[in-house]
Amino acid sequence: MARIGIVIYSLAGAGAERVSVNLAHEFVAAGHAVDFVLAHGEGELIAEVPTAAEMQVAQTVGARGWRAAIRDYVQEQSPDVLLAMMEGAGVLSIQAAKGAVPVYVVSHIHFSRHCRHAPRWKERWLMPLAARWYLPRAAGVIGVSRGVSEDIRQVAGVRLERVHTIYNPILTKDFYRKAAEPVDHPWFAPHRGWLTVVTAGRLTEQKDHDTLLRAIAYVNNQRPVRLMVLGQGERLEELQALADELGIGAMVKFAGFDANPYRYIAASDVFALSSRWEGLPTVLIEALAGGAKVVSADCPSGPREVLDDGRFGELVPVGDSEVLAKGITRAYEREPTPTELAHHLKQFESASVARQYLGAMGLSEREAK
Numbered sequence: 331m332a333r334i335g336i337v338i339y340s341l342a343g344a345g346a347e348r349v350s351v352n353l354a355h356e357f358v359a360a361g362h363a364v365d366f367v368l369a370h371g372e373g374e375l376i377a378e379v380p381t382a383a384e385m386q387v388a389q390t391v392g393a394r395g396w397r398a399a400i401r402d403y404v405q406e407q408s409p410d411v412l413l414a415m416m417e418g419a420g421v422l423s424i425q426a427a428k429g430a431v432p433v434y435v436v437s438h439i440h441f442s443r444h445c446r447h448a449p450r451w452k453e454r455w456l457m458p459l460a461a462r463w464y465l466p467r468a469a470g471v472i473g474v475s476r477g478v479s480e481d482i483r484q485v486a487g488v489r490l491e492r493v494h495t496i497y498n499p500i501l502t503k504d505f506y507r508k509a510a511e512p513v514d515h516p517w518f519a520p521h522r523g524w525l526t527v528v529t530a531g532r533l534t535e536q537k538d539h540d541t542l543l544r545a546i547a548y549v550n551n552q553r554p555v556r557l558m559v560l561g562q563g564e565r566l567e568e569l570q571a572l573a574d575e576l577g578i579g580a581m582v583k584f585a586g587f588d589a590n591p592y593r594y595i596a597a598s599d600v601f602a603l604s605s606r607w608e609g610l611p612t613v614l615i616e617a618l619a620g621g622a623k624v625v626s627a628d629c630p631s632g633p634r635e636v637l638d639d640g641r642f643g644e645l646v647p648v649g650d651s652e653v654l655a656k657g658i659t660r661a662y663e664r665e666p667t668p669t670e671l672a673h674h675l676k677q678f679e680s681a682s683v684a685r686q687y688l689g690a691m692g693l694s695e696r697e698a699k
Contacts, residue, residue: 332693333363333407335431337400337423338415341366341373343587345498345612346415346438349474351378352499353413356684358382362693367403367412369396374589393422400426411469411691417441417457417482420471421464432469434691437482439609440630447535447606461486470690474498474610477631494690499683500615501675509592509620517556517583518597524554525662528598528622530591530613531605533563533584538627540572541651542604547576548655557582558598560591596620600661606648608632615678618642618671623664625657642671 371387388399414420420435465486473479601617610632624643
């Protein structure tokens, strides 16, 4: 049995947090001990952490408090590895562990572009410098897509043999159960007289909901359409105002956070992603697995890999609302390829991905007790 410490800021619901929880379940099922070391003991996914997993939360706010919590955890629990989710967690883990424990850092986003567009100067300037200084000291860096792996390798100067590409562990029995649950909303009624489009993600500049709203306005000129936006964030009022300005306010619902977004995605006519950049967009995988037809901006990085160069969904240029509108229509008219898609989706199955993680961390041969 190995003891694995997962270091992550919080469990407040986004992609990296879901990945952490899914991996924890698979590691525990394989007989390993799992702990979470958090900066903040909050988030919607706290309730989904395996009951066998322990949680250690920083006692003081900020990087120093979190680093101290990681240091104390290493000294008290003697884990076999630290698995740090995101570059910031990786830098702090390497600092705190001081070589006593191998640290593996998971890069979930196109790091260089994320830093370039960060609102605070510390993220824009200090994070790339810290990554270049500390990440080469990691035992390994795991990129969630080929594009992410290549980007972090170049930005941080990590040796090629220490970089692994492992897709996210998205597809679980629980996902399929939730995706099959009924939707009680009139926009998803059978035999509806409109096209129902769904998108999901935080309401931030990165997700570029502006382009999607303008695309929906274009579609509405051709056929009746509704858009459900799942997620919350600081741009809610700004986006609501834009929808009203475009004359589609009554056709767009900003639904906020939902504990089971998968049922809406699965019941949609088209799932649309308009991001400026990603890492490996979890929602695209969930949409494909739920049976939705998909259109995505061809941003760096991940959508092209998830959709296999457009074989399983429409890819359109970033930031072009008119082309995105046409992509929504083309996606809706696509014929499904269920056999080929089922084979493609196997690489995102949680148990298979967890085995790859254990292999990358040198734990696949460790006997569970």
